Amino acid sequence: MSVIYGWLDEYFWGATVVLKVFGVSLVMAVLFGLIGSAAKLSGNRIAGILAGGYTVVFRGTPELLVILIIYFGSAITLTTVSQAFDPDIQFIDIPPFWAGALAIALVVGAYMTETFRGAFLGVDYGQIEAARALGISNFKTFIYVRMPQMWRLALPNFGNHMLSLMKDTALISVIGLEEIVFVAEIATTVTVKPFTMYAVVAVIYLAITTVLTLAVAGMEKYANRHLETSR
């Protein structure tokens, strides 16, 4: 066990990278999900087709492949473009952090598109009519009637997507992001204790996903507090 101590620093920094990449791509994924669901519900045919294509492609392609396409694709593009200006340039890439964050956000955003769409449609139309009948403006109806309920309906799936996103961060090590799987790889070559080193990674992920699960459960309880029966 003592072999781990020498690497604690690296694991710690690796873990902060995991959390950062998670935070960044969560924001992007929610954004993609909101845009996608808005496009699907807009009634505009072109927007609907684009959003439909987006969800089909990104839910049906392996995450690893998406990461590889975004990272190597953008690197080739950037290199060719910049070589046109300065022929001495050898290789330019988007940092793995951003390429990876974007890639997993695109995938999870596709799943969130469906979740948000379902949540939107799940709010009982009678309530929207009731709000109108009370003379509440469309905008205020959206903020005060629809949003709070959408959130509650979307939460269980949203929590699962968040967990998938967290676990997908491990894939970014494949394009060289220096997070915990990467740390374990390096540590293994030095210590020749692969099981120990990867087990640490598993434990870190388990700890993070446990906290996330508990947080989502807490939010669900809060969101459903008005539904609790009084018996």
Place this chain on the structure above:
Amino acid sequence: MGEEARVPIIVLEKVCKFFGQFQALKDIDLVVNKGERVVVCGPSGSGKSTMIRCINRLEEHNNGRIVVNGHELTGNLRDVNAVRREVGMVFQSFNLFPHLRVVDNLMLAQKLVRNRGKAEARERAMHLLERVKIPEQAGKWPSQLSGGQQQRVAIARALCMDPAIMLFDEPTSALDPEMISEVLDVMIDLAQEGMTMVVVTHEMGFARSVADAVVFMDAGEIVESNPPAEFFQNPRNERTRLFLSQILSH
């Protein structure tokens, strides 16, 4: 029915039932003789369902004694299914098996519990579907039937097992008004054939015409138990009177 034919088939003595701290049944005493029809009524939450569910052990009572058709229902009952196959039950929500066609709903337990062959089970099933007057629905899925038809299938399904006793828990409460009588008609037929029946219902017309006794429950207790004539004309207890005035006013 002559005096000498009075054979007790269901006996409840000082039966108590708790859900956690909450006491749903308080010292229930009830005797039903062979061939008798007992109607149970009372406000919602008074323990009617709990009581009849104790009779086929869908609930286990905590205290007191229950004897059903000679089987003592105790904590270490060896074969609960031996009791259940002699007691048929009809639920408020029908509970037909949705993935089996009507005739297969009637055949399943015959094959598995009564060990009847396919042909025999089918014959018995069709016979009972005729008795409840819907043989033409045999090949349909339950979801394709009206509520009244589904409840009649449920009654036929219970009768297929040749039960000695039939329990009904608000069999018509989930039905649209125009379907209630088709189910009650089947139940009246059954009563006239001499089936022992315990029926939880608020259909007072049914109670008047077929019941030997009407039992009124409130807050987990049997408040009053009398023949229908006595029960309706001359309710002894204030709570019974209040309940009757509410229920007969519509």
Place this chain on the structure above:
Amino acid sequence: MTFDVFLILNSIPTMIEGLGITLKLLFLSTVIGLALAVVTLLMRLSGHWLLTWPAMFYIYIFRGTPILVQIFIIYHGLPQFEFIREGVLWPLLREPFGCCVVALSLNAGAYVSEILRGGVLGVDRGLHEAGKALGLSTPHRFIYITTPIAVRLAIPAYSNDFISMLKATALASTVTLMDMTGVARTIVAKTFAPYEIFIAAAIVYLCFTWTFQRGFGLLERYMSRYVKKDA
């Protein structure tokens, strides 16, 4: 920069060679995973803590960590131990293919057992009671009432999980297996045409996703033939 459509068309046949490994992985791990899932489910439903706790622990570990880490622990990690290298399973665990099957099966077992449990819990309580009232024994109720209904309820979630498994097989390429993604990565290393090759691979995956989704859709329709359409 050019986008070479012919390169896409030309690389698809080569990609199909990797398809064999992809489908073998998918088939073996879904079958073994399903068996594991049923055993785990029965353990969870047994109500005895000696069976429930190990089942819950297994589910917790495998749902809480990334599949990539699971694959790495089994492929890179297990050989750290003498008893694994001398054990009966060594012929299996020495090969990347065996490791991937083990990892993907264990992963599927954990997820699918939760999906099946959702189906079992979704079966109306009234149907159990009706079965009891007819005198059906517990095994009979489980086989003839719970199972057919639970399977129908579980199909949509199972279909999603199956697609996830297909996508997860791409991770085999990280432990040197020449599955479809592995083949694509080697071609890219030779041709430096990441867009064309990876997109060609993505198209093949999408065809399979679409086919499987259709298949499960038809199966669900068949299993739901007794459910009222307009409800």
